[in-house]
Amino acid sequence: MSPGHSEGTDCPSTKVEETQACELRDLLDRLADKWSLLVVELLGERTHRFTELRRAIDDISQRMLTLTLRRLERDGLVHRTVHPVVPPRVDYELTPLGAALLDAVGPLVTWSRRHPGEIARARAAYDEQVA
Amino acid sequence: MSPGHSEGTDCPSTKVEETQACELRDLLDRLADKWSLLVVELLGERTHRFTELRRAIDDISQRMLTLTLRRLERDGLVHRTVHPVVPPRVDYELTPLGAALLDAVGPLVTWSRRHPGEIARARAAYDEQVA
Numbered sequence: 376m377s378p379g380h381s382e383g384t385d386c387p388s389t390k391v392e393e394t395q396a397c398e399l400r401d402l403l404d405r406l407a408d409k410w411s412l413l414v415v416e417l418l419g420e421r422t423h424r425f426t427e428l429r430r431a432i433d434d435i436s437q438r439m440l441t442l443t444l445r446r447l448e449r450d451g452l453v454h455r456t457v458h459p460v461v462p463p464r465v466d467y468e469l470t471p472l473g474a475a476l477l478d479a480v481g482p483l484v485t486w487s488r489r490h491p492g493e494i495a496r497a498r499a500a501y502d503e504q505v506a
Numbered sequence: 507m508s509p510g511h512s513e514g515t516d517c518p519s520t521k522v523e524e525t526q527a528c529e530l531r532d533l534l535d536r537l538a539d540k541w542s543l544l545v546v547e548l549l550g551e552r553t554h555r556f557t558e559l560r561r562a563i564d565d566i567s568q569r570m571l572t573l574t575l576r577r578l579e580r581d582g583l584v585h586r587t588v589h590p591v592v593p594p595r596v597d598y599e600l601t602p603l604g605a606a607l608l609d610a611v612g613p614l615v616t617w618s619r620r621h622p623g624e625i626a627r628a629r630a631a632y633d634e635q636v637a
Contacts, residue, residue, distance in 0.1 A: 399618040407534035451628025479617035486610035487530040497582025
């Protein structure tokens, strides 16, 4: 898989502080993608099969769900298990790193849900003022 | 100011859940921008003047700092005070909304600093495996 924006920027700097800041941006950028956080939240409840995830997120395409899961697996946040049964069964679960990330992102999700529209209102007021 | 990616997407949906998810993405996207989180963290320590911020973030340009502060002000996260003195003095501080956001984002920043390079290592291992 070639690197690029959709796979997240790798952080080539050798300065520790710059690398940390870059990795944090990279992580926020990844979570800000339309589907990743939703998938991580669902897997935080329990292990899901591909088809269960597809059903739970009703407007995601099969291709987009596949891509999202592959990125999360590549990031070490999600673990994929293929069961050798007929028909094949594929389970997805959070890794310990993924579970720790979900804990860390929880307060931000809660904040966002407790302040619905506050940023939008601030923007509208600002735009009115400068218009 | 015209809307566009750099100002964050406004969230036009009328469905509450979609709007919340969109606003959260929008917020993560904003924090993932190279400078915003850094400015919010500095203002979390204390009120800063423009020139102090400029000095504290040594590789930010004057133009980029101006833009970053304007976006944060538009989002209702930062408050700007112009003191009518000669020469003019401009102070920036977090609003209560900005302070609450900084609290909420804290665990994620801590997580990221405690797991340096883990995502990068997971990616390298994944890429090796699929190569």
